[in-house]
Structure formats: C-alpha cells, structure tokens
Amino acid sequence: MNTKVSIAGVEFKNPVTVASGTFGSGMEYSEFVDLSKLGAVTTKGVALTPWTGNNTIRVCEVYGGMLNAIGLQNPGIEVFCERDIPFLKKYDTKIIVNVCGKTVEEYVGVVERLASEPVDMLEINVSCPNVKEGAIAFGQDAKALENVTREIKKVAKQPVIMKLSPNVTRIADMAKAAEAAGADAISLINTITGMKIDINRRTFVLANKTGGMSGPAIKPVAVRMVYECANAVNIPIIGMGGISNAEDALEFIMAGATMVSVGAANFVNPYTTLEVIDGIKDYMQRNNVNDIKELIGCVK
Numbered sequence: 361m362n363t364k365v366s367i368a369g370v371e372f373k374n375p376v377t378v379a380s381g382t383f384g385s386g387m388e389y390s391e392f393v394d395l396s397k398l399g400a401v402t403t404k405g406v407a408l409t410p411w412t413g414n415n416t417i418r419v420c421e422v423y424g425g426m427l428n429a430i431g432l433q434n435p436g437i438e439v440f441c442e443r444d445i446p447f448l449k450k451y452d453t454k455i456i457v458n459v460c461g462k463t464v465e466e467y468v469g470v471v472e473r474l475a476s477e478p479v480d481m482l483e484i485n486v487s488c489p490n491v492k493e494g495a496i497a498f499g500q501d502a503k504a505l506e507n508v509t510r511e512i513k514k515v516a517k518q519p520v521i522m523k524l525s526p527n528v529t530r531i532a533d534m535a536k537a538a539e540a541a542g543a544d545a546i547s548l549i550n551t552i553t554g555m556k557i558d559i560n561r562r563t564f565v566l567a568n569k570t571g572g573m574s575g576p577a578i579k580p581v582a583v584r585m586v587y588e589c590a591n592a593v594n595i596p597i598i599g600m601g602g603i604s605n606a607e608d609a610l611e612f613i614m615a616g617a618t619m620v621s622v623g624a625a626n627f628v629n630p631y632t633t634l635e636v637i638d639g640i641k642d643y644m645q646r647n648n649v650n651d652i653k654e655l656i657g658c659v660k
Contacts, residue, residue, distance in 0.1 A: 362651045363637075365399070365618050367596045368519035368544035370480050372399035372454055372619065375652060376609065376637050379574075379600050379623030380405055380458035380483060380523070381430065385444035386451070392630040397637060400454035402621060403444060405485050407460050408469045410436040416565040420556055425575020425602070426624055427554050429568035432460050432488065435475050436541050445477055454480040456521070460488045461510045464508050468515055475517040483521040483598075484512060485571075487550045499525035499550070502537040509541035519544035521598060524589075526578075531585045532592035536625055539593040547598035547621065548589060575625040576602045583611050590616020590657055604632065606639020616657040 363374040377400040383389055386401045395401055413433025420427050433439070440457075448455050457479050461467035471482060498504045499522075509522055522538040524531060526549035532627060538546050546646035551572025556565040580603025590597055599617030602624070603609050609620045625632040640652070649655060 361641065363641060363644070365656075367521075367598075367618055367654060368481070370454060370519060374399045374637050374640070375613065375617075375618050375638070376633055377402045377454075377456060377598070377619060377621050378626060378633060379436045379621040380485065381428075381432075381582075382574075382623040382626045385440075385448060386448075387444075387447060389626070389630055392490050393634060395448070395451040395453050398453050398633055399619060400480070401448055401451075402456040402483060403440070403448075403458050404434060405432045405458045405460040405610070406434050406437055406470060407432065408437055408466045408473075410434065410439075417567055418571075420565045422547055422556055422573065422575075422577075423553065424577025425573055426466070427556055427566060427571035427628070428551070429566045429571035432485070432567070433461070434460075436535050437470050441473070441477055444545045445479065447543060449478060456481045456483050458483045458485055458523070460485045460487055464511050464520075467508055468511055472515050475515065476535050479518060481519045481521055481545075482512075482516060483523050483547055484508070485496050485550070487523070487525045487527075497525055497527070499523075499534060500528055504535055506537040506541040509543050510537050513542040521547050524548040524582065525550045526585055526601075528569055530553045531628060535589040535593045539595050543595060545596040545598065545618075546593070547600065549578070549585050549587040549601045552578050552581065561645040563656075574602070576604055578602045579608060579611075583615050586612055586617050587615040603636065604628075606636050606643060608638050609640060610643060610655065618656055
C-alpha cells in the first residue's frame with residue numbers, strides 16, 4: 361500500500377502536512393506528535409524582519425470554528441534560520457516554509473535568504489496586505505498575484521507553492537494566474553474573513569474587528585474551491601480548510617488535492633494529524649486501494 365505523493369520533484373511519505381500558523385515550527389507539538397510520521401511540517405509564516413502582530417484580543421471561538429487576527433506575528437527570518445530549521449532537521453520529514461511580506465521586495469528577500477537553507481519547499485502567503493497597493497491582499501488581485509509569483513520564481517531555489525485566498529470572486533482565476541507565473545503548486549484555502557460582536561459589551565470581540573475564520577464550518581467551501589482549481593490548472597494542489605479527520609482529508613484528495621493540511625483541528629486535538637494518516641491507510645486497506653494516487657481527483 362503506497363501513500364507516497366510527489367509535488368514538483370519533492371517526495372512525501374504520506375499526503376498529510378499542517379496548515380501554517382497552527383503548528384508553530386513543530387516544537388510545541390513534538391511532545392505529542394512524532395514529526396517524522398508527517399509527510400511535511402509547514403511552518404508558521406516568516407517575514408524579512410520581526411512582526412509584532414495585531415493587538416489583543418486576537419483569537420475567539422465561533423460556531424463551527426474560530427476566528428484569528430494574530431497578524432502573522434513572527435521573529436523574522438534570521439531567528440527562524442538559526443533556531444527552527446536546525447530543530448526540524450532532527451526529524452525525518454519534509455520542511456515547507458511559509459513566507460510572508462508586505463511588498464514584493466520583502467517576499468523576495470526572504471526567499472533569497474532561504475535559497476541556501478536545507479528546506480524542501482516554500483509556501484507563499486499571498487493573503488498579506490500589499491502596502492503599496494492600499495493594503496489589498498496580493499491574493500485578491502490576479503495581476504498582483506502573477507507579479508509576486510514571477511518575481512519569487514526568479515530567485516527561488518526551492519519549488520514554490522502559492523497559498524490562495526478564498527476571499528475572491530473566482531478562485532480558479534487566481535489559480536490560473538499563479539500557474540501562468542510559474543508556480544510549482546498551489547495551496548488553498550486560506551481563512552475566510554469573518555467577524556464576531558460581543559452583544560453585552562456592544563463592541564467587536566477581536567481588536568482587529570475582523571479575523572480569519574477556520575474550522576469545520578468552512579470545509580464545504582474549501583472542498584468546492586479545491587475542485588474548481590483542480591479542474592482549472594495542471595499544477596498540484598495542497599488542500600485545507602476544516603479538516604478534522606481522515607474522511608475530511610479524503611474529500612479533498614478526491615476533489616483533486618495531492619496533499620492536505622490540518623489546521624484548526626490541531627488546537628482541539630494535537631493528535632489529529634496522526635489520526636488522519638492512520639485513517640487514510642485504513643480506508644485504503646478496506647477499499648483495496650493500493651496507491652493513494654488512485655484517489656487523487658477521482659471525483660469528476
């Protein structure tokens with residue numbers, strides 16, 4: 361029974377990784393999860409310089425999931441290279457580094473810095489606000505997405521995954537823009553913009569007013585978007601959004617995802633990733649599926 365998948369020449373022992381921002385760089389979870397059992401660890405977003413993130417309150421629970429407005433708080437690329445990469449290299453897993461920035465130049469700077477580091481792939485968070493374009497996210501404008509992808513590909517030494525925002529009219533158009541600019545893969549979906557109001561205090565729960573919604577409630581939207589993109593582009597897809605168990609993961613795979621990422625469920629149950637891996641194997645065994653590739657995109 362083969363659970364190995366390959367994206368842009370990088371082979372993963374199984375199709376399960378973690379969604380950026382929900383697993384740190386694996387340090388916090390390593391006492392619960394043997395990181396060597398994961399197909400890959402996808403790190404929290406890293407920027408050229410340290411980011412402090414948004415004011416508190418930055419996280420709240422909502423029906424069917426959670427809202428977060430952390431604001432991509434991170435210690436910057438130098439600390440990441442000195443601390444996080446050596447930690448992850450102790451495990452037999454692939455390393456996908458999530459990259460964020462507020463200008464094309466910032467993205468390029470991080471990618472250039474990572475060129476000589478022993479990491480396997482780069483995931484570019486294009487939900488960051490483009491400060492030169494009135495703070496609209498790179499991933500909400502096809503031309504901006506195409507431009508940042510093209511500039512990153514000029515300097516990247518590792519394969520590039522563009523992480524798409526669902527907060528657009530037609531996500532397939534964004535997938536096509538990323539593919540046209542040379543992206544090696546795409547990942548989706550990032551969080552859906554949401555809001556919660558405290559009726560007793562008569563104000564917003566989050567200091568940022570809005571936050572990114574994740575969790576089980578967004579899964580049907582995410583599966584639909586993965587399916588649309590899988591039928592619009594020829595590059596591999598990493599699917600995510602509300603995965604809590606193996607059944608959820610298999611929906612994404614059958615819709616066209618080569619890999620899946622577990623996100624918010626890690627906060628509820630830190631063993632979720634391992635349960636998803638085991639559950640996929642059990643499904644394959646029960647249904648006489650010899651190779652995971654038989655399931656990728658099998659629903660047309």
